[in-house]
Structures are given as structure tokens and as C-alpha cells.
Amino acid sequence: MSSPKSGPQARPLSPFMLGQYYRFQLTSVLSFAHRITGLGLTLGTLLIAGWLIALASGPERYAAFATHLTAWYGQVLLFAWSWAFMYHLCNGIRHLVWDAGHALELDAAYRSGYIAVAASFVITAAIWVAAYLV
Amino acid sequence: MSLRSPLSRAKGLGSAKSGVHHFWMQRVSAVALVPLSLWFVFSVARLAGGDYAAVEHWVSAPSVAVVLILFLGATLYHSLLGVQTIVEDYVGHEGARIAVLLLSKFVHLAVAAATIFAVLKIALA
Numbered sequence: 001m002s003s004p005k006s007g008p009q010a011r012p013l014s015p016f017m018l019g020q021y022y023r024f025q026l027t028s029v030l031s032f033a034h035r036i037t038g039l040g041l042t043l044g045t046l047l048i049a050g051w052l053i054a055l056a057s058g059p060e061r062y063a064a065f066a067t068h069l070t071a072w073y074g075q076v077l078l079f080a081w082s083w084a085f086m087y088h089l090c091n092g093i094r095h096l097v098w099d100a101g102h103a104l105e106l107d108a109a110y111r112s113g114y115i116a117v118a119a120s121f122v123i124t125a126a127i128w129v130a131a132y133l134v
Numbered sequence: 135m136s137l138r139s140p141l142s143r144a145k146g147l148g149s150a151k152s153g154v155h156h157f158w159m160q161r162v163s164a165v166a167l168v169p170l171s172l173w174f175v176f177s178v179a180r181l182a183g184g185d186y187a188a189v190e191h192w193v194s195a196p197s198v199a200v201v202l203i204l205f206l207g208a209t210l211y212h213s214l215l216g217v218q219t220i221v222e223d224y225v226g227h228e229g230a231r232i233a234v235l236l237l238s239k240f241v242h243l244a245v246a247a248a249t250i251f252a253v254l255k256i257a258l259a
Binding site for chain 2: 013014015035038039041042045046048049052053055056058059062063066070082085086089092093095096099126127128130131132134
């Protein structure tokens with residue numbers, strides 16, 4: 001019952017239809033993005049763990065860790081991470097509003113989708129302004 | 135043909151008032167993470183470029199250490215629930231699904247223990 005192969009026929013399992021039979025729309029793309037950024041943020045917790053463990057291990061270990069964060073690839077990773085974090089946060093608030101039973105109409109779902117994406121970029125920009133200019 | 139009534143078949147199956155626990159705790163941790171994650175991200179951004187002493191000084195403040203532990207706990211719990219949702223949706227093979235879910239639980243707990251211990255070590259030093 002739980003395995004797709006145990007029935008009389010092997011039935012296709014989601015997300016088999018992507019790219020073949022399924023037309024993407026903003027709402028579904030943002031839903032996929034919520035899951036993908038969520039998984040990315042799960043990997044990001046390992047980065048937080050590395051940072052805190054390096055900090056707890058003393059100045060030399062911390063300096064070695066910080067070298068990678070301030071290198072170009074570290075900054076690219078941190079920028080991608082900060083946007084994924086803020087996108088998941090903004091779209092997560094959108095989900096909480098839906099869970100409360102509001103803004104479920106199609107036009108409202110599209111409007112809140114555009115707002116979530118725009119807000120994620122605005123807050124990400126604010127983070128990097130706070131990091132470099134304040 | 136079964137002589138059992140639909141009611142008798144349904145009894146003892148399905149939710150025993152904990153059916154929405156996963157869903158609800160995902161939302162509870164999400165609500166907690168709205169202020170916690172904004173606090174974390176902007177605090178870390180303001181520490182950017184700071185050396186060891188500045189970051190160590192920040193973590194060692196009792197109020198920061200406590201909120202940081204709350205952030206880590208809520209984040210890893212929320213992450214555990216989210217990974218479970220994705221694995222249950224996309225990993226069809228039962229044995230593989232159970233293995234991945236177990237591994238996810240163990241890794242999340244290990245990361246939670248390691249990060250919280252790191253914060254306590256700095257804060258209580």
C-alpha cells in the first residue's frame with residue numbers, strides 16, 4: 001500500500017509530472033521554492049553549527065573558519081543562504097496567513113506571492129546593508 | 135465480503151487526537167521563528183567582519199546565549215518536521231523512507247546538542 005510497486009501496476013509518484021505534463025504557475029513554483037529553500041536551510045544549520053563550534057574551539061579555529069566565510073565563495077554562499085532564509089520566512093508567513101483561513105482566493109494568492117518574493121529581496125538587501133554599511 | 139460495519143473498521147484506526155500534532159508543531163515553531171530568525175540574521179549581519187573577540191563577546195552575554203539557544207532549538211525542530219514532510223512525500227520505498235527519517239532525526243539531534251553545547255561553553259566560560 002505504501003510502496004508504489006506493491007500494487008497491481010507500478011504507479012508514478014510525484015513529482016513525475018514536472019516538465020512533462022505539468023504547466024508551471026507562480027503559485028506552484030513558489031511552493032516548490034519553499035520546499036527547496038527549506039532543504040537548503042536545513043543544510044545551512046550545518047554552517048551555523050560549524051560557526052558556533054569553531055567559535056567555542058578558540059581564536060585559531062575561528063579565524064580558520066572565518067577565512068572561508070570572507071572568501072568570495074563564502075560570501076556567495078552567505079548571500080544565497082540569506083536570500084533562501086528570507087524567502088522561506090516571507091513565504092512561510094504567507095502560509096501561516098492561509099492556515100488561518102485568509103487570502104486563499106486565486107488573485108490574493110498571486111498578489112501575496114509577488115509580495116513574498118519582493119519582500120525576500122528587500123530584507124536580503126537590508127541584511128547586506130547592515131553587514132557592510134552600518 | 136466483510137461483515138464488519140464501516141464504524142467498526144474505522145474504530146481504532148486513524149487519529150487518536152494526535153493526528154494534527156505534526157502539522158500544528160510545524161506552525162508553532164514557524165511562528166516562534168519569525169522573530170527569532172530575523173533577530174539572528176540581523177545580529178550576525180552586524181557582527182560581519184568582527185573578529186573572534188567581538189563574536190565571542192556577543193555570544194557570552196546571557197540574554198544573547200538564551201535567545202540563541204531558543205533560535206537553535208526552534209530551527210532544528212522546524213527543520214526536522216520539514217525534512218520529515220518532504221521525505222514522506224517523495225521517498226516511496228518503505229525501508230528507505232524509515233532509514234532516511236531515522237538518519238534525519240539522529241543528525242538533527244546531534245546538531246542541536248553540539249550547537250547548544252557550543253553556546254553554553256562560550257557563555258559559561
